[in-house]
């Protein structure tokens with residue numbers, strides 16, 4: 277899958293002067309019934325990939341195969357049916373729900389579009405079912421989005437996605453706009469609904485803790501590419517790609533004794549622009565293990581390094597087995613720039629290159 281957005285200039289934006297390589301060669305499979313977590317820094321292409329999977333964004337190259345059917349070959353009714361089976365839950369329910377529509381109207385809209393509102397009695401029963409499934413009172417139907425709290429609004433967003441009986445839900449940062457106290461409730465709700473309705477999830481999040489909790493498998497994206505993929509347990513226990521290692525090492529551990537002993541890998545510089553990505557391995561400009569020539573000339577394939585564990589690094593085994601050591605760079609620790617937020621998000625250092633051990 278590739279999604280390149282043209283950068284246009286000129287008085288009527290008629291000249292294409294370059295491209296934003298938002299998704300640049302990602303190959304992944306989400307298995308039926310699982311939760312696949314997609315993580316990475318802001319701007320690495322997670323949302324674009326999720327939208328392209330649902331055909332909300334047209335890919336520049338590549339294809340989406342859902343249940344054995346190539347979506348690019350579908351048109352008309354078969355495409356509408358496929359679309360019904362794949363729904364999205366958005367980050368900010370306030371901006372994804374039309375404030376002028378009542379909850380009833382928001383929920384019926386999708387059902388109507390797909391001919392699922394057969395008669396009044398069964399529609400009313402279905403609405404009651406949906407509200408109960410997401411834990412909202414039946415009195416909610418006549419109310420409007422602004423009358424609800426953030427967590428409740430996200431429940432409406434989830435009910436809306438469920439209203440058309442999907443098989444796959446792409447949840448794009450489903451809890452990051454919510455108070456921490458409410459996040460766990462919504463995550464638990466998503467898990468309960470998965471068990472109840474046999475749903476498959478692709479959950480996009482920058483928060484490693486959320487992804488770890490909810491995912492069976494995790495994919496890590498960096499600058500338009502997938503750099504590592506493994507089962508959640510495996511990835512968190514044994515991250516192999518230098519970028520993933522750095523992300524994991526930035527998550528604070530509650531035990532101060534363990535925290536003191538931990539290796540912290542700090543990355544140099546900011547995320548490069550996806551309009552002008554580095555040559556070779558996209559991560560080489562920030563990688564403490566980079567090696568001459570190969571890393572900056574050849575883009576590594578995502579390859580299976582351990583069973584079910586794919587890594588896009590030329591030197592994954594050498595780094596794992598300690599044959600290549602991280603570059604010793606003069607300590608230049610700027611603590612103020614080290615913005616590891618308590619929610620263990622991917623906020624990173626601004627200008628630090630050092631491996632502390």
Ligand SMILES: Nc1ncnc2c1ncn2[C@@H]1O[C@H](COP(=O)(O)OP(=O)(O)OP(=O)(O)O)[C@@H](O)[C@H]1O
Pocket residue numbers: 281282296297298316317318319320321322323324325482550
């Ligand atoms: N419609 C668009 N036109 C042009 N550029 C876009 C468009 N949508 C996204 N981009 C760019 O593509 C890159 C990837 O964006 P995307 O939103 O997919 O990243 P993300 O990892 O989901 O980040 P975030 O968590 O901040 O949403 C960014 O540089 C973004 O500015």
